[in-house]
Amino acid sequence: MIERQVSVVMSIVGERVVRVDAAEKATGRAKFIDDMKFPGMLHASVLRSPYAHAKILSIDKSEAEAVPGVYAVCTHEDVPGKNRHHVVTDDQPFFAEDVARHYGEAIAAVAAETRELAEYAVTKIKVEYEELPAALGLENALLDEAPYVGGEENIFRRYKIRKGDVDKGFDESDIVIEHKFVTPYQEHAYLETNGALAVPGSVGDMTVYGTMQCPFYVLHAVSDVLGLPQNMVRIIQAATGGGFGGKEDVPSLVAAIAAVLACKAGRPVKYILSREEDLICMSKRHPAIVRIKMGAKKTGELTAIEADYKVNAGAYVTLSTIVLWRGTVHVAGPYRCPNVKVDAAAVATNMVPCGAYRGFGTPQVIFAHESMMDELAFRLGMDPLEIRKINALCVGDETSTGQVITEEMGMGLMETIERASEESGWAEKRKKYSNQEGETRKGIGMSTFLYGVGLGAGGNYMARAGAHIQVYDDASVLLAVGTAEMGQGMKTVLSQIAAEELGCPLENVSIIMTDTSHVPDSGPTVASRSTVVSGNALRDAAMKIKAGLYAAVSKKKGVPPEVMESRDGAIYNRENGKMLMTFGEAVNAATGTRKHLAAQGWYISPNTDFNEEDGHGNIYFTYTWVTQVAEVEVDMRTGQVTVEHLTCAHDIGRAINPTLMEGQIQGGSSQGMGYGTMEEILYDKKGRMLTTSLSTYMIPTIQDMPDVTPIIVEHPYKEGPYGAKGVGETPLMGIAPAVTNAIRSATGVPIREIPAKPERVLKSLEGEEIL
Secondary structure (H helix, E strand, O other), rough: OOOOOOOOOOOOOOOOOOOOHHHHHHOOOOOOOOOOOOOOOEEEEOOOOOOOOOEEEEEOOOOHOOOOOOEEEHHHHOOOOOEOOOOOOOOOOOOOOOEEEOOEEEEEEEOOOOHHHHHHHOOOOEEEEEEEEOOOOOOOOHOOOOOOOOOEEEEEEEEEEEEHHHHHHHHOOOOEOOOOOOOOEEOOOOOOOOOEEEEEEEOEEEEEEEEEOOOOHHHHHHHHHOOOOOHEEEEEEEOOOOOOHHHHHHHHHHHHHHHHHHHHHHOOEEEEHHHHHHHHOOEEEOOEEEEEEEEEEEOEEEEEEEEEEEEEEEEEOOOOHHHHHHHHHHOOEEEEOEEEEEEEEEOOOOOOOOOOOOOOOHHHHHHHHHHHHHHHHHHHHHOHHHHHHHHHHHOOOOOOOOEEOOOHHOOHHHHHHHHHHHHHHHHHHHHHOOOOOOOOOEEEEEEEEEOOOOOOOOHHHHOEEEEEEEEEEOEEEEEOOOEEEOOOOHHHHHHHHHHHOOOOOOHHHEEEEEEEEOOOOOOOOEEEEEEEEHHHHHHHHHHHHHHHHHHHHHHHHHHOHHHHHEEOEEEEEEEEEOOOEHHHHHHHHHOOOOOOOOOEEEEEEOOOOOOOOEEEEEOOOEEEEEEEEEEEEEOOOOEEEEEEEEEEEEEEEOOOOOOHHHHHHHHHHHHHHHHOOOOOEEEEEOOOOOOOOOOOOOOOOOOOOOOEEEEOOOOOOOOOHOOOOOOHHHHHHOOHHHHHHHHHHHOOOOEOOOOOOOHHHHHHHHOOOOO
């Protein structure tokens, strides 16, 4: 069993050590997927649908096959296994069959000697289409006359929450408000586009290298598409240039196409998406419409919350059901409310399939509930800070799903509120910015939220992780885990955890890129779970190795193992503080007595549950608690918003590496600011994406970014490795409403649709209805 107590004295955990992969990335030694080459390697290009919805009447690939230097041309008819990408359901094909259901859907693919030749050969594939009416947009897809896309009347999935009696709650309210909020697509804009390299083996096996978050998802997809048993497929993660959720499920599509081509050609095939292609067809954050109604007493206490939450899922289910569920259970925010009613639906449209994105369905609802909290405060004549304090969950309170918050979870919500408001100078600036006049005005706004760590009740079957530790006879240590490094610093944090548990110097430890042949399926690298699950799996393996080391030291020194502890590169007698052996000496002693210094670790997350009839349950094993404060300047003539400062307080349990934690907060704040102020994807009336480059899809640059003050709050989670929870997603999630609440503070005008671009802000200032 893993020792659950948080260590009192730690020498590596909590230290600001340099990233273990910093030098290789800074010097260019890291091998990303497009850096890799194999003898005889071919390059792939994919023909994609020019229509949002069309019948595929015929495909003639003969001209493409006749192009010199082309070795394979594939459609769905060339798939040796299943032409179905299983994520939650089996509705999405790797190659479209009879119908193309969104602009950019894969129809056929070519493998040729060069990328340029493959792109040329794709133009020689002749496809005859019959264009069909398309369901474009969430609300349009629900009209009676809308074309059918999927699910039940274009609804892929529904969820609900029923707590208390909302009608009674509204009757007992002194004030009731109701509004509609609209949020956009968001593109991941990772530095490196999606890509894979498939290498056929000598015995019919297949190895795929790729940029990815979830190697075992890719393993299942390649196994399915090739019709091979999983022990004949090996997936190796290359250095990955960012993911943010955009490399969770869609790398399976990319890898499957490369693998089918490689299988047919009998040669390695590399498939790297261009930026335009990646923008057009890879997953996005779900656009959403949230209609929310809140009731409160005149003293500020919430009495009832009712919400209707709908997301635009796109043409296929992908991860939409899970994204929808997470958003549903976060609709009521981090607040105490006796009466809650939520209805949620994932809507099928003939648009790009949406999937995972940092926050996973919660930024949409946080924008709604945090805007409403400010609206309530305004209508009641209260400070937005005070109304949040009045309603903030405390230990012993119930969430909207009836889960009781316990001390063991690590509960630092109120401390995040207090520290963020104090550090930002909230009270002084609220007073200073009141009653402004002039062409430019300043404002300050906040958001407060909770985020469930891990996969939650819907993902219990994947809530596990494996790890492997090998200690060599020179005392060097090799780690392997099933979760993935994609720039977030996981390799460093997990190296620190393993070194701390083993008591060895950090410089002794190295960690390999994730390889499905080395470790068991550990679920996806999502939901801010890697530190908790892989960290605990590594601790489990390290404890097994320590048992062998302690036995060898005991035999040499005559000290019982139960009084030993490992720290600072040595093994000590805990009772008298005397050093017994260095870590290297203990390894020599153990190998000399043939002790096994390799171990598999395994961790299963605590069970969670959810009742679909009423939406009740203990849905997460712990939560991260966050308060974010934004300061803005608004040009009243143009609507231009300049974000001047962000203050972000996160209760993350325990910071394994404070520097990496602060980096996560700063980087996530940039994405959140982009979501709230500038990032938007546009389609034409035919369902063709217009925003197909980073010159038209705007993201914040270094010149746009304000100073960010990160605040680390530590209320340890009892089950976490050394008390840690997770922080991968939360830095992004509440920035948009903090900014729009600051705009309201400056102008007196609410913003209920993001991004808050100048034209949208200006229309609000002019009193125009923009929804």
